[in-house]
Amino acid sequence: MRYVIIGAGAVGGTIGGRLAQAGREVVLVARGAHLEALRREGLRLVTPGGAETLRLPAVGGAAELGALLPGDVLVLAVKSQDTAAALTEWAALPGAQDTPVVCAQNGVSNERTALRLFPQVVAACVWLPATHLEPGVVVSHTAPLSGILTLGQYPGGVGAFTEQIASDLVAAGFDAPVAPDAMRWKYGKLLNNLGNALEALLGRDGLAGNEDLYLAVREEGERVLTAAGIDWATDEERMAVQADRMDVRPIPGYGRVGGSTWQSLSRGTGSVEADHLNGEIALLARLHGTVAPLNAQLQRLVRQFAAEGRAPGSLTAAGLRELPAQESGQAATR
Numbered sequence: 249m250r251y252v253i254i255g256a257g258a259v260g261g262t263i264g265g266r267l268a269q270a271g272r273e274v275v276l277v278a279r280g281a282h283l284e285a286l287r288r289e290g291l292r293l294v295t296p297g298g299a300e301t302l303r304l305p306a307v308g309g310a311a312e313l314g315a316l317l318p319g320d321v322l323v324l325a326v327k328s329q330d331t332a333a334a335l336t337e338w339a340a341l342p343g344a345q346d347t348p349v350v351c352a353q354n355g356v357s358n359e360r361t362a363l364r365l366f367p368q369v370v371a372a373c374v375w376l377p378a379t380h381l382e383p384g385v386v387v388s389h390t391a392p393l394s395g396i397l398t399l400g401q402y403p404g405g406v407g408a409f410t411e412q413i414a415s416d417l418v419a420a421g422f423d424a425p426v427a428p429d430a431m432r433w434k435y436g437k438l439l440n441n442l443g444n445a446l447e448a449l450l451g452r453d454g455l456a457g458n459e460d461l462y463l464a465v466r467e468e469g470e471r472v473l474t475a476a477g478i479d480w481a482t483d484e485e486r487m488a489v490q491a492d493r494m495d496v497r498p499i500p501g502y503g504r505v506g507g508s509t510w511q512s513l514s515r516g517t518g519s520v521e522a523d524h525l526n527g528e529i530a531l532l533a534r535l536h537g538t539v540a541p542l543n544a545q546l547q548r549l550v551r552q553f554a555a556e557g558r559a560p561g562s563l564t565a566a567g568l569r570e571l572p573a574q575e576s577g578q579a580a581t582r
């Protein structure tokens with residue numbers, strides 16, 4: 249199989265780099281300064297086991313590749329706010345309708361967007377701490393596994409391509425359990441990712457000692473999922489799979505400074521994924537006759553921070569606690 253990695257950043261660069269190291273054919277898709285660096289110098293993949301520069305084909309978009317071939321797999325690893333634009337371009341290529349799309353992303357909205365354009369969609373629940381802060385460089389922080397990707401066909405079942413993709417991922421240093429209810433795992437991950445905005449706003453140091461803020465946001469998320477009749481995989485279920493196989497190991501010069509939303513603010517990309525994380529909870533609340541003021545507030549704040557180019561960690565926990573609630577019916581974040 250040839251893996252076309254749309255969005256070769258932290259997650260895409262790790263998946264693509266690891267697959268290439270395992271001998272699989274990989275094409276990276278990137279843009280801007282990152283694309284230039286990939287073309288000029290290759291992908292610098294830094295892991296706890298060492299760093300390697302991988303010279304891989306890198307393209308700026310679908311038109312440059314020209315067509316998709318039998319055996320191709322599209323791995324979508326852009327942030328959720330970029331999914332529709334990215335996929336629209338790829339869906340127009342010859343061969344696209346026979347090509348599976350793996351959504352290796354957080355949130356639960358990407359699969360639906362993909363299924364509108366492609367008949368074969370694989371949901372991947374991605375546990376894979378990785379960092380991309382400089383063009384050309386991707387850091388994968390864990391060992392012995394580089395990550396765990398739970399795969400299943402969307403909206404349910406296993407599907408024709410999933411087992412083969414899982415076996416390539418396993419050969420590349422990941423675990424890739426195949427689960428007919430992969431979206432249930434993704435809803436569980438969504439609850440964890442409700443903290444991404446908090447971490448980005450307050451920074452890791454600012455969050456320390458204020459864990460009650462995350463617990464309140466998560467509790468609100470669980471209440472809303474329950475109201476919507478949506479089941480999720482618990483942290484206990486995840487830990488039973490993960491055990492001690494995915495430790496964040498120190499890498500000199502490349503600390504794990506913050507999660508994916510923190511990295512968007514740090515790189516000043518101008519947008520964040522919050523509309524599809526905290527915003528998913530706000531949406532579900534409104535659809536099901538309830539409110540989610542804490543999640544709605546974080547969504548609004550971090551979106552504003554991104555638009556204004558503010559650095560991660562530039563809000564204090566005390567400042568956040570003082571803000572008034574955004575939607576009636578519930579107390580503010582306090």
Ligand SMILES: NC(=O)C1=CN([C@@H]2O[C@H](COP(=O)(O)OP(=O)(O)OC[C@H]3O[C@@H](n4cnc5c(N)ncnc54)[C@H](OP(=O)(O)O)[C@@H]3O)[C@@H](O)[C@H]2O)C=CC1
Binds near residue numbers: 257277375379
């Ligand atoms: N980082 C992490 O540790 C983890 C992230 N995730 C999830 O994985 C997904 C990807 O996140 P992450 O890897 O951190 O994101 P990154 O921002 O590091 O990587 C995404 C890359 O895609 C590029 N991109 C966006 N649109 C296009 C396009 N149309 N064509 C080509 N390239 C494009 C971005 O460019 P630009 O920078 O210019 O926007 C960026 O380089 C998200 O859903 C995230 O929540 C899940 C688990 C862990």
Ligand SMILES: CC(C)(CO)C(=O)C(=O)O
Binds near residue numbers: 507
């Ligand atoms: C849970 C976490 C923080 C792990 O990498 C993540 O998914 C992210 O960075 O978005």
